[in-house]
Amino acid sequence: MAEVWRFFAHEDDFADIDEAGACERLGRVLSFPTISSMDAEAVDWRPFDDLRAYMQQAWPHVFAAGEVELIDHSLLVTLGGSDSALKPIMLMGHMDVVPVVPGTEADWTHAPFSGHVDDTYIWGRGAIDMKDQVVGILEAVEYALAHGWQHERTLLLAFGQDEETTQYGAGAIGRALEERGIELEYLIDEGDYRIVSAAEYGAGEGWLMHADLAEKGYADIVLKTKSAGGHSSNPYGGTSLEVLSRAITAICDIEWPTRVTDLLAAQLVELGLYTADEIAANGDAIVRDCLASKKLYPLVTTTCAPTQIEGGSTGANVMPQDMWANINFRMLEGTSVADVVARCREAVAGADLAGRVEVELGPGSSEPSPSPRIGGPGLEAVRSIAARYFRDPKETEENGSFEPVAIVPSTVIGATDAANYQHICPECIRFSAFVVDDDECDRGVHGTNERITRRAYLQGIRFLVALLQAL
Numbered sequence: 523m524a525e526v527w528r529f530f531a532h533e534d535d536f537a538d539i540d541e542a543g544a545c546e547r548l549g550r551v552l553s554f555p556t557i558s559s560m561d562a563e564a565v566d567w568r569p570f571d572d573l574r575a576y577m578q579q580a581w582p583h584v585f586a587a588g589e590v591e592l593i594d595h596s597l598l599v600t601l602g603g604s605d606s607a608l609k610p611i612m613l614m615g616h617m618d619v620v621p622v623v624p625g626t627e628a629d630w631t632h633a634p635f636s637g638h639v640d641d642t643y644i645w646g647r648g649a650i651d652m653k654d655q656v657v658g659i660l661e662a663v664e665y666a667l668a669h670g671w672q673h674e675r676t677l678l679l680a681f682g683q684d685e686e687t688t689q690y691g692a693g694a695i696g697r698a699l700e701e702r703g704i705e706l707e708y709l710i711d712e713g714d715y716r717i718v719s720a721a722e723y724g725a726g727e728g729w730l731m732h733a734d735l736a737e738k739g740y741a742d743i744v745l746k747t748k749s750a751g752g753h754s755s756n757p758y759g760g761t762s763l764e765v766l767s768r769a770i771t772a773i774c775d776i777e778w779p780t781r782v783t784d785l786l787a788a789q790l791v792e793l794g795l796y797t798a799d800e801i802a803a804n805g806d807a808i809v810r811d812c813l814a815s816k817k818l819y820p821l822v823t824t825t826c827a828p829t830q831i832e833g834g835s836t837g838a839n840v841m842p843q844d845m846w847a848n849i850n851f852r853m854l855e856g857t858s859v860a861d862v863v864a865r866c867r868e869a870v871a872g873a874d875l876a877g878r879v880e881v882e883l884g885p886g887s888s889e890p891s892p893s894p895r896i897g898g899p900g901l902e903a904v905r906s907i908a909a910r911y912f913r914d915p916k917e918t919e920e921n922g923s924f925e926p927v928a929i930v931p932s933t934v935i936g937a938t939d940a941a942n943y944q945h946i947c948p949e950c951i952r953f954s955a956f957v958v959d960d961d962e963c964d965r966g967v968h969g970t971n972e973r974i975t976r977r978a979y980l981q982g983i984r985f986l987v988a989l990l991q992a993l
């Protein structure tokens with residue numbers, strides 16, 4: 523049973539929000555199977571066109587007041603503010619979803635693209651990741667406009683077409699804005715969908731939400747080795763499996779730089795694990811502590827994960843022929859894609875395998891975020907508004923006082939559309955006010971029975987309306 527609403531406060535704000543209508547509209551949006559693919563040619567763009575047509579009709583104030591542009595299959599809506607000297611802020615999200623794993627359709631209580639809405643939940647692929655936030659943005663702006671919202675600062679809405687795959691759409695919008703010389707004050711994209719126990723960090727009691735300000739880099743290294751195979755009674759020179767294994771081991775033994783980045787320092791201070799002075803004085807010891815923590819270790823170094831190997835022999839006495847393997851890297855700020863390729867080639871050469879194992883960079887690499895602005899106006903806005911809507915449930919029950927959930931600046935390990943705007947935005951905040959319980963997140967995101975509670979959806983809309991009012 524969902525109980526994420528135990529964290530909610532002020533659910534009576536904006537009491538005239540049309541709850542039933544908002545939930546029905548999200549259900550409708552979930553019924554469009556906007557599935558993206560690594561191969562843009564293979565995407566069926568009709569559901570995207572249908573979704574756009576539905577949006578224009580369902581949120582008429584937004585599309586009447588905004589200047590609407592279709593950039594490739596992505597959408598950019600500009601709502602001009604009264605003071606053009608102020609840098610715009612941007613709310614963003616992605617309209618695409620991942621497919622349902624073939625064969626699991628029948629495991630869904632309600633079909634993944636049925637858009638089913640009941641008294642508690644809105645069901646469907648994209649309910650958490652992340653049509654809830656996309657549609658929640660439209661609901662909030664529609665509500666604000668219908669209530670005579672005046673704003674000095676320009677607001678941009680950017681909805682990408684393929685965050686789950688190539689992120690081409692967000693890249694295209696990012697380039698278009700750059701060509702126009704637009705710089706953003708800050709942006710808010712999807713973040714962690716959870717309210718996390720501080721105990722997960724060994725940081726005592728209480729609850730927190732992440733505001734991710736940066737992301738790690740991404741690179742796949744593909745190793746290939748060739749062999750004619752043959753009878754295993756004479757493995758002269760080593761089998762291709764042996765050669766590949768040695769190359770993988772040599773790469774896994776690379777020592778990557780470790781350090782406490784400025785962003786991690788801010789995170790550790792916010793968690794109350796260390797003071798800024800302790801971090802400045804004992805950086806090496808703190809790196810060692812972090813390396814020993816499953817939660818913190820990816821935040822102090824570049825990680826290396828062998829993930830795939832193909833081509834092994836099917837016979838116990840038959841040597842394998844051509845084989846390949848993939849190693850996935852997530853780079854810490856300061857280590858580039860080129861560094862990863864160069865150091866993997868060095869490691870393979872150092873193991874005397876240079877002529878026997880090819881080392882290539884796989885598709886879809888990205889550099890780690892540059893150092894972000896920490897504690898800027900975007901983070902402060904998120905913090906102050908979240909403090910009104912998300913509270914520590916225990917504190918409230920015991921003494922009637924109100925302890926807000928902490929907002930912790932941090933780094934996201936995955937890749938997001940937000941990275942496509944880093945060159946025009948000093949504060950790219952990945953934060954979701956649309957929250958779900960842990961088990962809903964673990965099962966639903968890219969999985970089966972994805973759904974969000976009506977109450978959580980409405981609370982996210984309230985957060986966004988309050989954010990708009992503060993512009």
Ligand SMILES: [Zn+2]
Nearest residue numbers: 651652685712
């Ligand atoms: Zn997403």
